Amino acid sequence: MSKRRAFLQQLAVLFPAIPLLKLTQVDYQPNKRPISIATWDSGLAVNDKAWEILNTGGKAIDAVEKGANSIENTINCCVGLGGNPDRDGYVTLDACIMDENHNCGSVAFLESIRNPISVARKIMENTPHVMLVGEGAKKFALANDFEDAGHELSPTAQSEYQHWLKSSKYQPEINIEQRQSQKTKVPQKLKDGSFNHDTMGIIAMDAGGDLSGACTTSGMGFKMRGRVGDSPIIGAGLFVDNEVGAATSSGQGEEVIRICGTHTVVEMMRLGKSPEEACKIAIERIIKINPEKAKTFQVGFLALNKRGEYGAYAIQPGFSYAVKDGDDPGSVYPSKSYFD
Numbered sequence: 001m002s003k004r005r006a007f008l009q010q011l012a013v014l015f016p017a018i019p020l021l022k023l024t025q026v027d028y029q030p031n032k033r034p035i036s037i038a039t040w041d042s043g044l045a046v047n048d049k050a051w052e053i054l055n056t057g058g059k060a061i062d063a064v065e066k067g068a069n070s071i072e073n074t075i076n077c078c079v080g081l082g083g084n085p086d087r088d089g090y091v092t093l094d095a096c097i098m099d100e101n102h103n104c105g106s107v108a109f110l111e112s113i114r115n116p117i118s119v120a121r122k123i124m125e126n127t128p129h130v131m132l133v134g135e136g137a138k139k140f141a142l143a144n145d146f147e148d149a150g151h152e153l154s155p156t157a158q159s160e161y162q163h164w165l166k167s168s169k170y171q172p173e174i175n176i177e178q179r180q181s182q183k184t185k186v187p188q189k190l191k192d193g194s195f196n197h198d199t200m201g202i203i204a205m206d207a208g209g210d211l212s213g214a215c216t217t218s219g220m221g222f223k224m225r226g227r228v229g230d231s232p233i234i235g236a237g238l239f240v241d242n243e244v245g246a247a248t249s250s251g252q253g254e255e256v257i258r259i260c261g262t263h264t265v266v267e268m269m270r271l272g273k274s275p276e277e278a279c280k281i282a283i284e285r286i287i288k289i290n291p292e293k294a295k296t297f298q299v300g301f302l303a304l305n306k307r308g309e310y311g312a313y314a315i316q317p318g319f320s321y322a323v324k325d326g327d328d329p330g331s332v333y334p335s336k337s338y339f340d
């Protein structure tokens with residue numbers, strides 16, 4: 001017998017029960033209580049809409065769609081057809097939705113259709129695909145009775161675009177969505193009556209303990225034509241695993257895509273991290289890639305676990321989220337952040 005073989009045999013005798021190293025997964029016992037959480041101050045109104053469904057025993061998937069639709073139908077900088085256009089002057093929409101059974105649907109680079117989240121849901125339910133983009137997504141929407149709402153910019157977007165054209169420089173702004181509320185520390189209405197905000201991510205649990213999520217945006221204003229961010233990408237802008245939890249993101253999509261952001265957050269919760277800790281680990285992973293560059297952009301993650309616990313973490317201060325459940329009639333919380 002060779003010396004090496006003898007040595008291995010001795011080891012086997014001495015340590016017969018060394019288990020294989022195994023990651024410990026938490027077995028989440030669902031706390032079956034309706035709860036809705038959504039990004040930014042504007043998540044307050046979105047949660048209210050979702051609550052109409054959650055509070056009457058409805059499904060989380062219907063609640064998140066309804067919540068997302070409500071903000072798509074208002075005029076604001078960053079969601080729906082009233083949002084800021086790309087650098088060629090066209091609004092292009094990205095959105096995705098995911099339910100408790102890993103069903104998911106997504107649209108990207110969709111033009112002239114008012115409710116991208118509902119188109120995404122139709123793709124999820126009525127096609128063998130997950131994602132449709134551009135012309136094909138629009139064709140699908142029109143064939144499914146969505147109206148062509150045209151290309152006209154909202155008055156706010158038109159004036160922002162004219163202003164942008166003067167310098168024509170693509171420079172994503174950190175927390176553009178909170179620009180006004182930062183000064184006053186309370187949500188501020190724009191002149192048109194809407195709240196200024198960013199990508200809307202909403203995740204919810206229904207009375208049956210099932211989770212779903214939706215994410216909808218017009219993306220970074222003045223982006224290159226054809227640019228798609230994280231928001232329509234399952235595992236980047238949104239991820240739901242009904243055994244563990246759900247997460248969504250807002251901020252500079254390119255950086256979220258690089259680390260499969262929301263999938264990372266959910267996997268960290270699977271290993272037992274709290275929602276806030278899980279979001280923090282994903283944020284630190286982004287920062288580690290390029291700490292200097294990370295000082296110049298914002299990313300925020302928001303997460304909910306199967307027990308109904310929630311939390312958030314961002315790179316920069318200024319990210320906020322709204323919560324509504326049986327105990328909380330609707331509050332906005334500031335997220336912790338890596339930089340002060």
Ligand code: ASP
Pocket residue numbers: 198199217218219220228229230231249250251252253254
């Ligand atoms: N995440 C979105 C995108 O990259 C935009 C944002 O939330 O600011 O398109």
